Amino acid sequence: MSGPRPVVLSGPSGAGKSTLLRRLMKEYEGVFGFSVSHTSRNPRPGEENGKGLNCLPMLLGATLLPVADVLSSETSKDYHFVTREKMQEGIDKGEFIENAEFSGNMYGTSKSSIEDVQAQNLICILDVDIQGMKNIKKTDLNPIYISIQPPSMEILEKRLRDRQTETEDSLQKRLEAARIDMELSKEPGVFDMVIINDDLEEAYAKLKSVLIEEIEKVQDAKK
Numbered sequence: 001m002s003g004p005r006p007v008v009l010s011g012p013s014g015a016g017k018s019t020l021l022r023r024l025m026k027e028y029e030g031v032f033g034f035s036v037s038h039t040s041r042n043p044r045p046g047e048e049n050g051k052g053l054n055c056l057p058m059l060l061g062a063t064l065l066p067v068a069d070v071l072s073s074e075t076s077k078d079y080h081f082v083t084r085e086k087m088q089e090g091i092d093k094g095e096f097i098e099n100a101e102f103s104g105n106m107y108g109t110s111k112s113s114i115e116d117v118q119a120q121n122l123i124c125i126l127d128v129d130i131q132g133m134k135n136i137k138k139t140d141l142n143p144i145y146i147s148i149q150p151p152s153m154e155i156l157e158k159r160l161r162d163r164q165t166e167t168e169d170s171l172q173k174r175l176e177a178a179r180i181d182m183e184l185s186k187e188p189g190v191f192d193m194v195i196i197n198d199d200l201e202e203a204y205a206k207l208k209s210v211l212i213e214e215i216e217k218v219q220d221a222k223k
């Protein structure tokens with residue numbers, strides 16, 4: 001696979017990955033492209049197939065949707081929403097570079113989702129759970145591995161509850177997965193950088209500092 005080095009963002013659900021990513025993609029328009037995963041989970045209000053941040057210019061161009069409408073929900077994310085059967089079919093055909101079960105649903109990164117971004121010479125960002133991160137390590141993708149961590153379990157739980165996207169059951173499953181994730185992220189050498197997302201400004205500044213070299217390469221190539 002060619003193009004700039006991809007970036008894997010991992011860390012517990014609710015740690016702030018999407019919040020940081022949204023900001024990054026807004027500040028550096030035309031530098032990053034999001035690898036749109038497949039999932040069998042139900043769409044949240046405002047989430048529709050291919051109607052996330054990544055498709056903003058296309059949507060605005062094609063249908064003149066006001067930006068506020070497209071970005072209406074802070075919690076809406078880019079996914080290909082599919083049935084378990086459809087997803088399994090793709091996995092069996094070898095269309096995914098990794099896939100995992102998380103909180104009772106299937107998630108996976110298709111090869112084409114990465115290729116689509118790399119074909120545009122953009123930095124491909126993957127938002128995957130810890131199993132996805134481990135499986136990507138077995139491939140030749142060679143990304144920068146970044147873990148976004150919450151300051152504590154208590155704060156993570158509060159943020160997840162305040163986000164109001166989860167049922168009690170899915171919230172508990174996310175907290176369970178978070179405990180494992182937080183332990184693993186402490187092991188040296190697993191990630192290139194672990195960012196504690198306590199103060200958002202500080203976390204964002206750290207994220208930018210790890211990526212600035214790659215960002216500048218893409219910007220220079222465009223000149």
Ligand SMILES: Nc1nc2c(ncn2[C@@H]2O[C@H](COP(=O)(O)OP(=O)(O)O)[C@@H](O)[C@H]2O)c(=O)[nH]1
Nearest residue numbers: 013014037099100102107108109127128129132
């Ligand atoms: N392995 C893997 N994990 C993914 C993928 N896409 C999303 N995830 C992870 O799945 C978890 C749940 O994502 P989501 O349902 O969007 O909930 P949220 O992260 O709490 O907003 C998060 O930890 C994501 O990083 C993927 O393609 N592969």
Ligand SMILES: Nc1ncnc2c1ncn2[C@@H]1O[C@H](COP(=O)(O)OP(=O)(O)O)[C@@H](O)[C@H]1O
Nearest residue numbers: 013014015016017018019159163197198199200
């Ligand atoms: N530094 C922060 N301080 C307070 N709240 C935050 C911070 N970062 C993110 N949040 C909030 O926490 C919730 C979870 O963040 P989100 O980006 O959805 O996490 P993730 O994508 O990792 O699941 C969101 O409601 C978000 O607005």
